[in-house]
Amino acid sequence: MKRSLARLFTPALLAAAAPALAQPAAPPAPAQTPPKLIVVISVDQYSADLFAEYRTSYTGGLARLQQGVVFPKGYQSHAATETCPGHSTILTGNRPGHTGIIANEWIDQSVTREDKTVYCAEDPSVPGTTSSNYTVSNMRLKVPTLGTYMKNANPASRVISISGKDRAAVMMGGKAVDQIWWWAGRGFTSYKGTPLTPLVSQVNMAVDKMLDADRPAMDLPDFCKSVDRAVQVTPNLAVGNGRFARKGGDFKNFRASPEYDAAVLALGSKLVEEQKLGNGGATDLLILGLSANDYIGHTYGTRGAEMCIQQANLDQNLGQFFDMLDAAGIDYMVALTADHGGNDLPEREREQAITDAERSDPALAPRQANMMLQAKTSFKGDLILGGGPFGDFYLGKQLTPAQKATVLKEAVAYYRANRQVAAVFTKAELIAAPAPAGPPESWSLLTEAKASFDPERSGDFLVLLKPRVTPISDPDGGYVATHGSPWDYDRRVPILFWRKGMAHMEQPQGVETVDILPTIAAQIGLALPRTGIDGKCLDLDPGAASSCPAN
Incomplete structure (x- = not known):
């Protein structure tokens, strides 16, 4: 393990990340004293199943966090279990129906450009942009984040958000950040017009130097040997026994490797030093979005050697990061969770006797459905618009009210008739549905869909697929597995809290990621609005006392 980790944290990255002066570790703080630094970590596509599978093998940072307060049954409780909606819940205390972030992308037929798809973290009003070539913006997020509440209460609080993905940095950072950085293909960048600081340029050069060199295959830990087996996905593609070997200059495969998270942690480490986070008069907030897990899950699946090596390195890299905070003498608290879970590729699942695992029917794609609807109704043009075989679908803006009613009726019948479809809900049904309430594990599909529903942005109808139907018809395109379903393998995520001196507790009942904001607020004595969350x-206290404020 240490040998593979050394390949991740090369001397250049270590030099970029190392504190200038190490200090003795901070003593345990009294319970009533707020921590000086809050570190919120999202591990993209880190399902509760993945946590359960590897938690006994962790020996580094993830082992440390298990000594604190563990909620193994956390929920991204909504149906739209994608990256942008999930990240929007973590530090807002609100579900996607209230954050406005209903998906990674949605259709907005009112935009003037030809491309009517809107990316969740873009400004579509910028001339010449599209949903894939966009200007990053936080304008789509409708509610405040923890950083906003902290800076409103005390402007001396510093808020820094860093991620491998722009949407993760934006949705967790919100609209009141001192610095925000994400990986942009060849280095970290920020909002348009924000110049790179000397520090970020230094880290970018260190990462670039690392990527210029060939990377040999990573070591396979002993506990990974049982999952080290090739699975043939298509005649041209096999996964399951990879080692992340990479030729110099290969930036694409860098994302789908443990190196990606190492770069984010290196920048975070250096910013802790430069900005003296945790050493001021107010509590600071450092947000870290670790995205490698997601790219690895999409590219190789969640059960092979690739994900196992990722888990080993994620654990050790986090351990090094926490050691750095300890050496700097910072009194810090960590909250770690995920934006969603993920399901393995159906080819491997079928080999393991999960016989109903399959890929989605191409007939579910909007193009195929449109052809049927055009033939059925004799109407012209795009009668429905959507981004794939499930999720939100929108009726064509050009249709008259009567035509829309006809198309909606036929489209709902078409999707409900497909054997892979679990449910179809119309906009009217979602508007009429009651607000989510009760334990998230008890919710119906309609309740989960309601939690993701925004009447301004959601579609005219919503399609949900049955369990273990992977909405990737052709894996030769690059991704073999994905997420986005309303099922527990996508909804359930771990939620972990740790602070030096915190009493250990494990609470197995269902909780939600929207609970993280008020929980952290209680730890730092931050007053939140009584409504709108x-x-x-x-309660992080295992005894009779409560760490939460009295009602």
Whole structure:
């Protein structure tokens, strides 16, 4: 393990990340004293199943976090289990129906450009942009984040958000950040017009130097040997026994490797030093979005050697990061969770006797459905618009009210008749549905869909697929597995809290990621609005006392 980790944190990256002066570790702080630094970590596509599978093998940072307060049954409780909606819940205390972030992309037929798809973290009003070539913006997020509440309460609080993905940095950072950085293909960048600081340029050069060199295959830990087996996905593609070997200059495969998270942690480490986070008069907030897990899950699946090596390195890299904070003498608290879970590729699942695992029917794609609807109704043009075989679908803006009613009826019948479809809900049904309430594990599909529903942005109808139907018809395109379903393998994520001196507790009941904001607020004595927040404070005290404020 240490040999593979050394390949990740090369001397250049270590030099970029190392504190200038190490200090003795901070003593345990009294319970009533707020921590000086809050570190919020999202591990993209880190399902509760993945946590459960590897938690006994962790020996580094993830082992440390298990000594704190563990909620193994956390929920991204909504149906739209994608990256942008999930990240929007973590530090807002609100579900996607209230954050406005209903998906990674949605259709907005009112935009003037030809491309009517809107990316969740873009400004579509910028001339010449599209949903794939966009200007990053936080304008789509409708609610405040923890950083905003902290800076409103005390402007001396510093808020820094860093991620491998722009949407993760934006949705967790919100609209009141001192610095925000994400990986942009060849280095970290920020909002348009924000110049690179000397520090970020230094880290970018260190990463670039690392990527210029060939990377040999990573070591396979002993506990990974049982999953080290090739699975033939298509005649041209096999996964399951990879080692992340990479030729110099290969930036694409860098994302789908443990190196990606190492770069984010290196920048985070250096910013802690430069900005003296945790050493001021107010509590600071450092947000880290670790995205490698997601790219690895999409590219190789969640059960092979690739994901196992990723888990080993994620654990060790986090351990090094926490060691750095300890050496700097910072009193810090960590909250770690995920934006969603993920399901393995159906080819491997079928080899393991999960016989109903399959890829989606191409007939579910909007193009195929449109052809049927055009033939059925004799109407012209795009009668429905959507981004794939499931999720939100929109009726064509050019249709008259009567035509829309006809197309909606036929489209709903078409999708409900497909054997892979679990449910179809119309906009009217979602508007009429009651607000989510009760334990998230008990919710119906309609309740989960309601949690993701925004009447301004959601579609005219919503399609949900049955369990273990992977909405990738052709894996030769690059991704073999994905997420986005309303099922527990996508909804359930771990939620972990740790602070030096915190009493250990494991609470197995269902809680939500929207509970993270009020829980952290209670830890730092931050008053939140009495209304407008979906989450509730989680009691981190295992005894009769409560760490949450009295109602």
